[in-house]
Amino acid sequence: MALEVLLVEDSKTQAAQIKETLESVGLRVRIAYDGPDGLREAIANPPALIVLDVKLPTMDGFQVCRRLKRNPATQDIPVIMLTEKAGPKATMSGLRAGADDYIPKDIFASEHLIDTLHELGILED
Amino acid sequence: MSDVHSPYKMRPPVMQVRVEDSMDIMIVRDTTRRAAGLLGFSPAHRAQLATAAATLAELVLKTGEAHTVHLNGVVDNIRHGLQISSETPWLAGRSANNVLIALKSKMGDLVDEILLEETPTPTIMMIMWLDDTRSDSQGGT
Numbered sequence: 001m002a003l004e005v006l007l008v009e010d011s012k013t014q015a016a017q018i019k020e021t022l023e024s025v026g027l028r029v030r031i032a033y034d035g036p037d038g039l040r041e042a043i044a045n046p047p048a049l050i051v052l053d054v055k056l057p058t059m060d061g062f063q064v065c066r067r068l069k070r071n072p073a074t075q076d077i078p079v080i081m082l083t084e085k086a087g088p089k090a091t092m093s094g095l096r097a098g099a100d101d102y103i104p105k106d107i108f109a110s111e112h113l114i115d116t117l118h119e120l121g122i123l124e125d
Numbered sequence: 126m127s128d129v130h131s132p133y134k135m136r137p138p139v140m141q142v143r144v145e146d147s148m149d150i151m152i153v154r155d156t157t158r159r160a161a162g163l164l165g166f167s168p169a170h171r172a173q174l175a176t177a178a179a180t181l182a183e184l185v186l187k188t189g190e191a192h193t194v195h196l197n198g199v200v201d202n203i204r205h206g207l208q209i210s211s212e213t214p215w216l217a218g219r220s221a222n223n224v225l226i227a228l229k230s231k232m233g234d235l236v237d238e239i240l241l242e243e244t245p246t247p248t249i250m251m252i253m254w255l256d257d258t259r260s261d262s263q264g265g266t
Contacts, residue, residue: 080168086154091176092234101168102176108155115158116168119261 003048003122004028008038008064009082010056014105018051018082021110025123035059039067042074049122050074051113052099054083054090062097069098078120082109130248131208132240133199138163140196144182144211153182153194160196161207161253162261170259177235177251178209188215199252206237206254216247 005027009015012033019029030047032038035056042050050068054061061081068074081094086104094102101116103109117123129135138160142153157178161171178194185192192211199208216224221241228239228249238252253259 086176086179088176088180088232088235091172095169095172099169102172104154106151106154108151112155112158115162119162119168 002026002028004030005049005051005122006030006032006038006041006047007051008032008035008056008061009051009053010034011053014053018113021113022051025114025117027117027122035061035064038064039074042068042077043071046074046077048077049117049120050077050079052079052081054081054085054094062093065094065097065099078122080113080116080120082113129195129197129210130242131197131199131210131250132242133201133208133252135208136198136200136205138196138198142182142194142196143191144185144194145191147186150179150182150186154179157196157207157209160198164198164205164207164255165260166207166253166255167259167261170253173235174207174209174253177232177253180232180235181209181211181249181251185211185213188213190215201254204254204256206252208250208252209236210248210250212246212248214246216241216249219247 005022015031022029032041052061078100080101081099082103084105091102103112140160154175157175158171161174195210197208236251236253240250242248
């Protein structure tokens with residue numbers, strides 16, 4: 001059975017694009033459109049991986065990631081932050097929050113995301 | 126092509142990206158992730174190195190002149206790492222200390238070392254060393 005990814009992304013357009021990328025490599029995708037919803041979903045039904053946007057309504061991706069990594073029920077789930085905020089400060093904030101990778105949403109984002117899925121063992125080589 | 130500078134012995138991978146417009150910043154980021162992956166850095170450390178390289182490329186682009194960002198494996202005794210460097214001729218005559226303070230303030234958390242070689246042409250060099258905590262699951266090189 002295909003592994004499930006929880007995608008936390010408030011933009012429906014971007015969520016659809018990322019979902020398509022993840023499904024193209026055989027993963028199932030569940031979407032949460034804000035941080036609190038993402039946290040609830042992750043705790044209620046822990047996925048194999050969380051792909052997390054930074055700019056989210058109510059609670060930003062850094063806060064969501066910190067809470068995921070503090071909660072024993074979710075702390076071992078790999079988190080990849082996929083974001084438009086690409087500067088040094090944002091990158092370090094994401095990684096210090098516990099993210100396993102921090103990928104800017106540029107033209108190479110899908111490629112980098114899939115590379116990291118292999119590195120994390122979510123996809124087999 | 127300009128010579129690549131380093132206080133350390135260089136080794137593959139050896140890559141370079143000419144930075145002429147904003148698209149090239151993405152290419153620098155992508156190339157850096159790949160170079161860091163070849164050396165065995167984990168995804169999180171690839172992200173740090175890619176951000177450092179992209180930030181250097183942005184700095185280069187702001188000067189209005191095309192320059193090259195070089196990516197080289199480096200070795201120092203038993204440790205190895207990745208060096209990101211670019212010649213920065215516009216820094217000639219500036220206080221190296223002030224330049225380094227500014228660079229470390231912006232990018233000091235991303236890499237282990239930031240160096241400025243002043244001659245023959247000022248060159249910024251940033252290095253991250255690979256260790257067990259930074260290695261990917263495949264064990265690197």
